[in-house]
Amino acid sequence: MEKNTKRKKVVIIGAGFGGLATAIRLQANGYDVTIYDKQEMPGGQAVQLKKNGYTFDLGPSLITAPQIIEDVFKTAGKEMKDYLELIPLDPFYRIYFHDKTFIDYTGDAERMKEQIAKFNKKDAGNYDSFMNYAAKMYKVVITDGLGAKPFMKWIDFLKFVPRAASLFAIFSTYGQVSRFFRDAKIRFTFSFHPLFIGGNPFRTPALFLMIPYLERHDGVWFTKGGMFSVVEALVKVFKELGGKIEQNSEVQEILVEDGTAKGIRLNSKENPKVKVEAKAKDEKNGEVVEADIVVSNAHSAHTYGRLIDPKYRRKNTDKKIKNSKYSMSSFLLYIGVKKKYPTLLHHTLILSERYKELIYDLFDRKILPDDFSMYLHVPTRTDSDMAPANSESMYLLIPVPNLDADVDWSVVAPRFRDKILEFMEEEFGLEDFRENIEVCEMYTPADFERERNNYLGACWSLEPSLFQIANFRPHNRSEDIRNLYLTGVSTHPGGGVPGVLLTAETTAKVILQDQVAAQSQIKGKN
Numbered sequence: 001m002e003k004n005t006k007r008k009k010v011v012i013i014g015a016g017f018g019g020l021a022t023a024i025r026l027q028a029n030g031y032d033v034t035i036y037d038k039q040e041m042p043g044g045q046a047v048q049l050k051k052n053g054y055t056f057d058l059g060p061s062l063i064t065a066p067q068i069i070e071d072v073f074k075t076a077g078k079e080m081k082d083y084l085e086l087i088p089l090d091p092f093y094r095i096y097f098h099d100k101t102f103i104d105y106t107g108d109a110e111r112m113k114e115q116i117a118k119f120n121k122k123d124a125g126n127y128d129s130f131m132n133y134a135a136k137m138y139k140v141v142i143t144d145g146l147g148a149k150p151f152m153k154w155i156d157f158l159k160f161v162p163r164a165a166s167l168f169a170i171f172s173t174y175g176q177v178s179r180f181f182r183d184a185k186i187r188f189t190f191s192f193h194p195l196f197i198g199g200n201p202f203r204t205p206a207l208f209l210m211i212p213y214l215e216r217h218d219g220v221w222f223t224k225g226g227m228f229s230v231v232e233a234l235v236k237v238f239k240e241l242g243g244k245i246e247q248n249s250e251v252q253e254i255l256v257e258d259g260t261a262k263g264i265r266l267n268s269k270e271n272p273k274v275k276v277e278a279k280a281k282d283e284k285n286g287e288v289v290e291a292d293i294v295v296s297n298a299h300s301a302h303t304y305g306r307l308i309d310p311k312y313r314r315k316n317t318d319k320k321i322k323n324s325k326y327s328m329s330s331f332l333l334y335i336g337v338k339k340k341y342p343t344l345l346h347h348t349l350i351l352s353e354r355y356k357e358l359i360y361d362l363f364d365r366k367i368l369p370d371d372f373s374m375y376l377h378v379p380t381r382t383d384s385d386m387a388p389a390n391s392e393s394m395y396l397l398i399p400v401p402n403l404d405a406d407v408d409w410s411v412v413a414p415r416f417r418d419k420i421l422e423f424m425e426e427e428f429g430l431e432d433f434r435e436n437i438e439v440c441e442m443y444t445p446a447d448f449e450r451e452r453n454n455y456l457g458a459c460w461s462l463e464p465s466l467f468q469i470a471n472f473r474p475h476n477r478s479e480d481i482r483n484l485y486l487t488g489v490s491t492h493p494g495g496g497v498p499g500v501l502l503t504a505e506t507t508a509k510v511i512l513q514d515q516v517a518a519q520s521q522i523k524g525k526n
Contacts, residue, residue, distance in 0.1 A: 007032045008515070011264055011289055013251045013307075014297030016044020017060075017497060018488030020234040021072045021504030022295055027241040028076045029512060034243070036264065036289070038250040038453065042235050044297065044488075045452065045459065048228035051439050054336035054393045055386040057228055058443065061377040061395060062089070062347060063221040064214055065142065065498040069230065072501060076237050083233035085224035087382055092220040094345040096428075097185050098353040104345075105189060107216040120183040130180040130190065130212075136167055137210035138217065141493070150476050150492065150510050169207040170466060173199075174356075176206040188355055195399065197495030198327025198460025200363045202356055205466050214498070222346065222382050252286050254294055254307045254484065261484040263290040293483050293511060300462070300474040300490035301326075301455035308481070315479045325465060326458035327495075328362045329402040329445035331416060335394040336387060336439030341430050344394075346381040350374050350428060363463070366405040368412065374398045374420070391438075396420065402445055402456040409444040417442055461490040469494065476507040477514065485511055 008031055012019045015037035027033045041047050045059035063069065066086055073080040080086075091104035103115050109127065117124035140163065163169075168176055177191040193211040194204035223229045235245065253265040268286040296303040301324070304316040352358055352371040361369045377395040380387045387393040398420065401407065417440070425433040445457030454461070462468045469492070476491050478484035487507040489495045494503070 008292040009290070010034070010293045010295060011036060011291040012295045012297060012487075013254075013264065013303070014038075014044055014488065015042035015235075015245055015247075016297050016488060016500070017046060017231070017234070018500045018504050018507075019044065019295070019297030020231070020238060021501050022297070022487045022508050023243055024072055024234065024238050024241065025075050025504060025508035026295075026511065027238060027243040029508075031293075032242075033238075034289070035238075035245045036249040036251055036266065037245065037247050039451070040247055042245055042247065043228060043231040046227055046231050048226060048231075049334060049441065051441070052336060053388040054334075054391070054439050055226055055379075056334040056336075056393055056395055056441075057226045057377070057379070058332070058334070058395075060227050060497050061379070062092075063223065063227075063230070063497060064211070065218050066221055067218065068498045068501045071505070072234065073237060076241055078237055078240075080233075083236065084229060086221045087224060089220045089222055089346050089382065091345065092215055093347040093349055095189060095349045095351070097188075097351050101185070103185070103189055107219060109216075116183075116186055116189075119185055120181070123181045123183050123186045126180045130177070131216065133167075133176070133180070134209045134213035135217075137169060137207055138213040140167070140169070141207065141210045142214065150506050167206075169205055171206050172202055173204045173206050173208055174201045176209060184355070188351065192349070194464065197464055197499060198458065198462075198489075199464040199495075200359055202359060203465050205464075205469065207469075208464070211496075220347075222379065224383055226379055226383065226386060251298075251307060254296070254303070254481075255288065255290075256308065256312045256481055256484075259312065259480075260482040261291070261294040261478075263288060264294060265289075293485065295485045295487055295507065295511075297486075297488040298453055299455050299458075299488075300486060302453045303486065303490075304474075304480075305455065306453070313480050316474065321455075325463045325468060326402055326404075326456050327460035327463045328399050329448060329454075329457045330443075330459050331398045331400045331413070331445070332443040333394075333396040333417060333420060334439065334441040334443070335396065335437055336391065337394060337433065337436045338388070338391045338438055339432065339436040340390060341378075341392060341433075343429075344376055344378045344381070344392075346378055348376040348378065350376065362399055362401050366401045368400055368405060368407050368416075372398045372400075372420070396424075400445060402458040403449060404456055407445075409446040413442055413444050460495040461488075462494075464494050476503065476510050 010031045010033045012023050012035045015035045023033045047058050049056045070080040091106040093105045096102045113124040113127050174191045181187050191201045194201045194208050250267045251264045252267045255262045266286045301321045305321045351373045361367050375397045380392045424430050448454040448457040473492050485507050487503050491503050493499050
């Protein structure tokens with residue numbers, strides 16, 4: 001793309017993967033970019049915790065589609081291998097079902113068919129057909145570039161509809177998986193992936209079946225030092241390009257004048273008491289940072305609902321924000337245990353007997369059920385440096401309803417933690433688990449809202465249902481305010497590390513195109 005030569009000033013709200021990748025792309029194209037981030041360290045959801053010799057990634061735990069990350073480095077004229085050490089995982093996950101049977105989920109077709117045949121021989125025979133179908137979704141999203149194509153005009157969506165219909169891509173993920181497989185366990189194995197991006201497999205479009213093929217085609221990877229090493233690498237590249245990051249700098253307001261974003265106002269850090277008093281008087285305070293372009297990597301509901309005065313929002317109104325459907329949340333435990341547990345692989349899923357009913361409880365009934373399924377990340381299985389010798393660093397994620405549920409996490413969290421730890425030892429069978437725990441930190445939906453400004457504590461923002469993808473998601477370019485753009489999980493194409501990095505590519509592309517068009521208009525007038 002043609003580089004911008006006028007050094008326009010860009011401020012980006014949030015140093016998550018979306019903000020960092022967008023910043024790198026714009027800085028590499030001649031813009032003067034500064035990121036303002038609320039937290040003490042960059043990374044957004046992907047920050048890291050170190051305690052008593054244990055290292056924990058607090059958010060994303062795996063890499064798929066490494067070429068999408070590599071493309072960010074190439075945009076900056078860098079080589080990913082100079083910054084990151086990627087380690088392939090095989091199997092990708094171990095999936096334990098409620099009866100202790102399991103599948104080691106791998107990209108090796110023959111090994112998968114052998115395992116599937118133990119549950120249902122006909123299902124094993126349909127594996128290749130299913131993967132051929134999933135490959136068509138991969139082609140649409142990755143090969144043909146749908147994931148990096150802006151969907152801001154209805155004509156874009158209408159052009160896609162016939163192709164989506166021909167692939168049955170608008171039907172549910174679970175429904176399409178059920179066309180190929182009969183056994184309930186195998187149906188879960190190939191339909192659960194939308195949960196990784198905050199989706200309900202029973203209504204997320206089958207387009208997301210590109211994920212099983214993406215995993216088989218591109219592998220599942222980890223990085224030496226944990227996922228935070230990806231954050232550190234992106235920060236390093238951005239700073240090498242001349243970019244700047246301001247941590248502990250929460251944005252209070254996006255400044256708008258004549259329908260155009262003009263910059264941001266930061267929360268006052270010097271005197272919290274003055275800040276409270278000023279707020280009570282409905283007065284503004286805090287440093288003003290002027291900019292030609294504002295990009296928000298915060299969740300769209302936070303961006304529009306909390307940072308922009310309603311009078312500037314004709315489309316992204318408070319009513320629209322409230323009526324949108326949001327993803328479930330997560331309850332997380334970060335556990336350091338002074339004992340090895342080899343039954344747990346690097347990625348392990350432990351499932352409740354219920355599937356559809358449990359999902360319904362989380363997404364629609366909005367209750368915290370008695371049973372639960374969980375995802376475990378045990379990076380010490382691959383990188384022993386993430387814990388002391390003969391110890392394990394563990395991350396347990398349990399899907400729970402978002403804050404629309406009537407759950408007081410200040411009361412419920414300790415009881416829920418104890419219930420999970422008891423299950424791990426007494427029902428799943430990790431011997432002497434509780435007595436060997438040296439670190440146990442909790443993170444609840446309330447923490448997601450308070451510390452990371454996730455509306456309703458919904459980790460993945462908007463649920464990726466049929467009418468909340470592509471054109472139906474908040475656009476990469478704001479529909480309400482000129483020179484305001486969105487990047488990250490809330491906009492197209494959506495959640496997961498690959499999806500978020502593709503939003504950065506899409507948003508940067510739109511900004512560059514808009515600036516070229518604006519310069520052409522100026523030349524035309526002259």
